Amino acid sequence: METALYLIPVTLGDTPHERVLPEYNREVVRGIRHFIVENLRTARRFLKRADPAIDIDALHFSELNKHTPPEAVAAMLSPLAEGQPVGVLSEAGCPAVADPGADVVAVAQRKGLRVVPLVGPSSILLAVMASGFNGQRFAFHGYLPIEVDRRTRRIKELEARIYAEDETQLFIETPYRNERLLEEIVRTCRPSTRLCVAANVTCADEFIRTRPVKEWAHKAPDLSHRPTIFALYK
Known part of the structure; x- marks a missing residue:
């Protein structure tokens, strides 16, 4: 070898x-x-x-x-x-x-x-593939700030990049804070901005959905303790 x-x-x-x-x-x-x-x-x-x-x-x-x-x-x-x-x-x-x-x-x-x-699964790339978003220009940002005001500003900055640069924005959160982050995205982003939520990718309970932000307010899945990729695009 x-x-x-x-x-x-x-x-x-x-x-x-x-x-x-x-x-x-x-x-x-x-x-x-x-x-x-x-x-x-x-x-x-x-x-x-x-x-x-x-x-x-x-x-x-x-x-x-x-x-x-x-x-x-x-x-x-x-x-x-x-x-x-x-x-x-x-x-x-x-x-x-x-x-x-x-x-x-x-x-x-x-x-x-x-x-x-070696070849194997990447939740980041799989989320891009399944989102329907721009797969030629995308950026992964890891974890967003924990402090509420800074996190809100960061979400707004990433949303602005979608429209200014035609670039898909991806990020993650600690699983037990996933639902809180989803609520923050719904409150912060434009209603027409699209959000893809990709949870437990490749697993038996895989969940991948893309919807306008306004629709997530009433269709939030149970994301507690589920590794999740969040992706934003116009």
Whole structure:
């Protein structure tokens, strides 16, 4: 197996692996003994589901999250110097996209190491695909401000970009605050601005709908504890 940093997508929720991940990904996983992961428990569970025959206790894991000091990131790539491949696993979806895995990828690129991205589900791209919005110009903004006044201003700024730049705007929220954010969008945006809500994408209870903002006031789904992408467009 080629020595490289492999970016290994995981499922979004408990979606069956065979529905969203190529068989090639399993082959790569079987050849790796060193993993950089966002969440140890989630990573171990994913790997065991990917291949029940894997000896989890024989693997080496390094956790990379918002609490990891920068000086520790480069050390996680040391197996590559010994000719051993390293895998990166996010907590959900594609590593290094809205994910701390980007930090270790940046180090690998600076060192001239080979980086191999594998195919898998990205809730951001899947939401764009299903929204009916502009897929040639779009921007993902991550989390909006928590403080109400700042969040309202930010929503207005993003809505203005839709009309000024013809650009789809995407963002997320902590799942338990999803419904509060939806209410804020309804109060803040033009009634005719379109909003796509994409929750639990690829999962059994997937919900993806696009409607004018004015219609969401009376058709709000239950979004509590459901990972959701919000997308705005004209």
